[in-house]
Amino acid sequence: MTVEKRGVFLFRAITPVLVAAFCLASVAARADEGMWTYDHVPAKQLEARYGFVPSQAWLDHLRLSSVDMYASASFVSKDGLILTNHHVALGAAQRLSTPEHNYVRDGFVAQDLGHEIPVPGMTIKVLESIEDVTPAVNGGVKPGASPAEARAQREAQITSIENDCMKKTGLKGQVVTLYGGAKYALYRYKEYSDVRLVFIPELQAAFFGGDDDNFTYPRYDLDMAMLRAYENGKPAHVENYLKVNPEGAKDGDLVFVSGHPGRTDRLQTLAMLEYARDAAMPFGLNRMKEVRALLKAYSSKGPEEARRARTVLYFMENSIKSMEGELRGLNDPELMAKKRSQEDALRLAVEKSPELSKEYGDAWKNVESAIEWARGHENDLRYKMDVGMGGRGLLGTALQIVRYSDEVSKPDQERLEGYHEAELPDLLRWVQAPAPVYKDLEEVTLTYGFEQMLKGLGPDDPFVKAVLQGQQPGALAKSLLEGTKLDDPAFRKKLLENKGKAVAKCDDPMITLARRMDPVLRETRKAFRDHVEAVEEAALTKVAKAGFAVYGTDTYPDATGTLRLAFGKVAGYPQGTTLVPPFTTFYGIFDRAYGFGNKGDFSVPARTAAHQADIDLKTPLNFVCTADITGGNSGSPVVDREGRLVGLVFDGNAQSHPNTFVYDEYQARCVAVDVRAILEALRKIYGAGNLADEMLESSR
């Protein structure tokens, strides 16, 4: 699942989130479509299709039971027990592992509260309330402002609203741009910053079938993990948590998914999709495949190397399969024809009305000119915005530290995104977290980044000269990593003290390189924002408003990484010459394992094998439903009409990737772990019946 679309914190800080948009046509009559905000649920659609209208109390309860952890999760007991995916907690398990305790390979079960392990740097949050702040945000824009100026003015308003929120309510505020900028909403969050690992199964059970089975269904994965929120050193007492339906869901049942879909591009114009299809995505895909090959070569050196590279390699495989799926969608003539006919219909309606035409008519052309600019600056955008794997690794940390020291002295509203006052606690926590650093692994990816830059821009480019200073990529990466002390958390902490005063004089080689790079990176980013992002954003806001004007407001916004409610039914689907079943069972683990000779990624997980006689093998393990989800929904609870937990989203099937652009329920499915498998596994496989009991007792 594409957790990394949201999950890697830094990526989010230095790469602008694509503008939030919405689906063009009204969906009232259309299928199980939509990722709805909690203040705008599709009551008519639900009533028409399922004869069900959720009450406000029902909605509030589900919202407050939902947990945002840069992916999705939920409270499942009154004592702050959190259910999410294995692959969401994998990074934490990896960081907590040591050569003596390999929680990724072996899993972890806390015998009791005292054995639950704090996860450094992890915070989770709950969406307490939503407020429409559209007038306040737009009120900051001065008449006659250019798109870039308007954007800056809105950002200043947003920063001020967010800061006020914290001051007034003690809640973290986030202004979310919805419907392509046609609406702004203030989301207020309660945060929990003491989160502990309670239970995680071994990787083989959670990720049975490995990369081959990723994004696949039928599937046999116990992709679950449990954490617990603490307050004041004690398990947090939460008012809202999900009760469990130990009977699970049946084929055809109505179900709901509450989670944080990261990104959809359903508002994007055809020109944008074509550029993605023909240029941006093939380039990105190729880059990821090259990095994957390097990581595999590194992994093959030995078991310790394999362990070190596993998480990043997993994310890489994941991203590749995901992007390939999206690209398949964009290369599907039917899908593009559907987009084209939607776009043509809206443009025609706009053209026919003098008023709409004047207001919004230039939107599509403006997008095209932004793409034209991007096409003319492709090399800059490719090699001067993203060095060292999107800011991951020590070079990314160095850039953050350098920028922090620069930005923190500016007025809040003039700072770069990611460095506003309200964002600093996250940033500082992340940069100082004592995560392990593997310099040999970083050397591989850093060398690749420098090589790509050299190849793309050429040796005579001033930026290349400034970075390499006459050295070869490999030699530079090696000497940087040998010389830097940034892998020491204490050193990083020291640098950040006193608003980063020491950074300017610091002669750590990674920091000095970051200082040489930063001006060019800033300049490139600013040019991209002004010429592409701001223009596209303004244009898409117009497209969105035109959509409102033509079709009304009975629709949902594009995904923004914030809490959404989706719905659908449990349903298998036709594929090839046969049918795919709605459920899989524990039997399937054994069938698939022995079908491949019970080895490698297809071996029966050791604990499952050991407890085979105890397990009721016909217990449903995974299931599929038609709910409209995407990357970031990993860990979302699936609930029934009564709001009771019946499943845990962990993936979409391969056919769901084009959902990024157009929803389709013929074969696209959301894949979930069945709650019955969760209870069965806790009791029969992991000796963690106490956790099953805690969920069930809280359900009474």
Add this chain to the structure above:
Amino acid sequence: MTVEKRGVFLFRAITPVLVAAFCLASVAARADEGMWTYDHVPAKQLEARYGFVPSQAWLDHLRLSSVDMYASASFVSKDGLILTNHHVALGAAQRLSTPEHNYVRDGFVAQDLGHEIPVPGMTIKVLESIEDVTPAVNGGVKPGASPAEARAQREAQITSIENDCMKKTGLKGQVVTLYGGAKYALYRYKEYSDVRLVFIPELQAAFFGGDDDNFTYPRYDLDMAMLRAYENGKPAHVENYLKVNPEGAKDGDLVFVSGHPGRTDRLQTLAMLEYARDAAMPFGLNRMKEVRALLKAYSSKGPEEARRARTVLYFMENSIKSMEGELRGLNDPELMAKKRSQEDALRLAVEKSPELSKEYGDAWKNVESAIEWARGHENDLRYKMDVGMGGRGLLGTALQIVRYSDEVSKPDQERLEGYHEAELPDLLRWVQAPAPVYKDLEEVTLTYGFEQMLKGLGPDDPFVKAVLQGQQPGALAKSLLEGTKLDDPAFRKKLLENKGKAVAKCDDPMITLARRMDPVLRETRKAFRDHVEAVEEAALTKVAKAGFAVYGTDTYPDATGTLRLAFGKVAGYPQGTTLVPPFTTFYGIFDRAYGFGNKGDFSVPARTAAHQADIDLKTPLNFVCTADITGGNSGSPVVDREGRLVGLVFDGNAQSHPNTFVYDEYQARCVAVDVRAILEALRKIYGAGNLADEMLESSR
């Protein structure tokens, strides 16, 4: 599996088998390709790929252990025990069933020899020897003969060679046209006409997943049945039979398939494939879908109706999926481009050589003109050659009886195909066999046949007038079926006595209709043979000979329904985003059944459920290999290097359908029942350990 390509006897008698052809390019270096005749096995290819060269004794043993029963089978004990598919023996089980004993629904296990049930009309045969008779066949063609004349002259030679064979050796002779007529071989068969049903599992075990899972893999079918050949009222003692390898095959193992692939069209020219793609196949597919809908409606009337229609409905579903798969291949631009480049290369080579050009250069144009003729006579061919579902049913029987009485008085060499002296025993046995007739079911299909004819040719067509004589299709079908006594085997037998003398004066309404139809049907058939078949046959012989001249003779002929040897390795394959395993297991039955809620076609077979605790569920159930097979291979034994039985072919996956035109081993696979499942099921599920013992004891 497409048993019906060969399996419905009458269909074969009245529809000309398409000319046998061969694969154009040399395959020595190419993959696990080829359906090889036993006198021409690919020794070099096998040695290069697998380091294995079969000895003559190895080949003779496998050939003589292989059983031809219009599909495929093998001897598996010294006492004439025969292993084939459930779906090959299904028709027999259906005919033997009564309202009291439903062998299709419940299966059948003979407790001992005394309980084995004779199957009326069933004969099987073994290929005793092969002789090249090319000079003798071509020697009969007079200089200057037209294609149609040459064809008739060759047919006369063939009839004479076949008759001589029976007289001289007591063996049934069949002259097989190979390599598009570039070679003729006399196949001599020993026949067994007393065949008894020994074991057949219930349909649900053999056909788990029903039509949905047909042509699909992964698969979970115990598609097996056992028969026994008798001689003089006792089990036949056979010298050659397959020993069993109770360990089965492993992933990657070299395996061989010995069976009777029915038809491939790898020699057909691009123009023929395009005509099939654009006209013939879409028409045929549509007709089958309409018949399917009628059969389903009939089936839904009640359980007895469902039972009556099951076999024909199965064949219809089967044929539809198969033809859809082939059509997918023909609509695949890559496949057609591959064909085109092969054809272009050969045509270029022919054009470059004055000698080859003179000899073979007109072949492709001649094919095109034959297609042109067919296109101009499409309605005649569609509605005047195939009435009443390809000769099945009582109208088909009536036509056979009328023709028999006409033909049998002519000199052997002037008779219609199917009525030569050597073919009469089969014909008489079949027509007289006491198979049950369901008049209500026939009324459905016969009405459809008349309606189609009326719609296609119009009410003023003389043939339509002659058939309907002013009645409506439904009324005519009803009155014919009410009035006819042809459903009585004794009546049929009576009509055939004294070379059919009584037929001319018989006033049975179905016989009188057949008499009215026959002249037109003969005329249409003759025109089609002269203008299409003979021309295409002559042209493809030229294409084949041109191929020999350019590429040499190291290749295999197109399938002809006669015994062939294929080879390959046990291997899974990539599909979608994941891998398909080489094996499935009994676990998979339970996983798939419970995934669908354990109901309908996806319910665990009752006996399997009852004996679950006894079965070792990890026993391999089905497996896939790369051997080159097609419809007619159903029931073929799969053997290892030592010639020991490791599996039983019962299907190809969906990706194997385009193999009709071009072999490909990326995803196309032959699907087999694992011998370990056969032994396990006999012992643990069906209480038929004696049969397992018989196989294993004979193996010592």
